[in-house]
Amino acid sequence: MKFVSWNVNGLRACLKKGFEETFRTLDADFFCIQETKMQPGQADFAPEGYTEYIYSADKKGYSGTAIWARTPALSVRYGLEEDLHNHEGRAITLEYPDFYLVNLYVPNSQNELARIDYRMQWEDDLRRYLQALDAQKPVILCGDLNVAHTEIDLKNPGPNRGAAGFSDQERGKLDELLAAGFTDTFRHLHPDATGIYSWWSMRFRARERNAGWRIDYFLVSNRLAPQIRKADILMDILGSDHCPVTLELDL
Known part of the structure; x- marks a missing residue:
């Protein structure tokens, strides 16, 4: 089963830069995107054979997530448990018989960590939410997590230490999430790979x-780790300041 995740930095803009061709070429069972920057119906894209799930921010032209799934979900949840997290379109959960799929666009901590307190609250609430799902059935989590985990996950770790996306606080929360029972699929297969990135400043x-x-990931419940077949970062695909990341699982 093939999964794709991509922060498109505005779906309407990405559609003008080859998104439809990339969608067809990657031929995924689940195609998850972040930062749609749109409301439902604002983009002319309806791929045949897929069910669409869209979660938009209250603020127009901001944030937002979407999933196209070949198999309709048993249930869908938009947002997390706490209402304060449910106004920016940042989380979609699809339930299937054997797993949950969670698509995330994690809040940026912003310059000088202006939003770090909210980010820490998000991280703690998200971890509890994922653990509750994981207690029921395995979880596949994807999206722009807005953090580079270790020094080999960015080109210039020294000058960026303490900055948004590479602060000790954010990296520590990813440590906590992984310790709570989740596997970073790319590092599982490529533990020492360097020079492979998913986002570049403009x-x-x-x-x-x-x-x-x-900063774009697929994480899975630890018990799915033996079923990981491929985990790639498609650096050659243009159309956004991010590139797609992929996961193939034996499910």
Whole structure:
């Protein structure tokens, strides 16, 4: 079973940059996107053979997530348990007989960590939510988690230490999530790979220089780790400041 996750930095903009061709070429069972920046019906995209799940932010043109699934879900949940997290379109959970699929766009801590307190609350509430799901059936989690976990997950760790996306607080929360029973699928298969990133700043020719960050992930419940077949980062695919990440599981 094949899963794709991609922060498209605006679906309407990405549709003008080859999104439909990429969607067809990747031929996924589940295609998850983040940062849709749209309300339902604002994009002319309805792939045949897929059920669409869209969760938009209250604020127009901001945030948002979506999933296209070949198999309709048994149930769908938009948001987390706490209402304060449910106004920016950041989480979709689909239930299937043998697993939950959770698509996330994690809040950015912003310059000088202006939003770090909210981010820490999000992280704690998200972890509890995922653990409750995991107690029922395995979880497949994907999305833009807005954190580079270790020094090999970004080109320039030294100058960025303490900055949004590479603060001790954010990295520590990912440590806690993994310790709670989840596996980073890319690192499971490629523990020492360097120079492989999923996001590049639009400034300073960062993508051309491959001065990137790995902040887009697939995590799975530990008991699914033996079923991981492939976990890739498709750095050659353009259309956004992020690139797609993929996961193939034997399910």
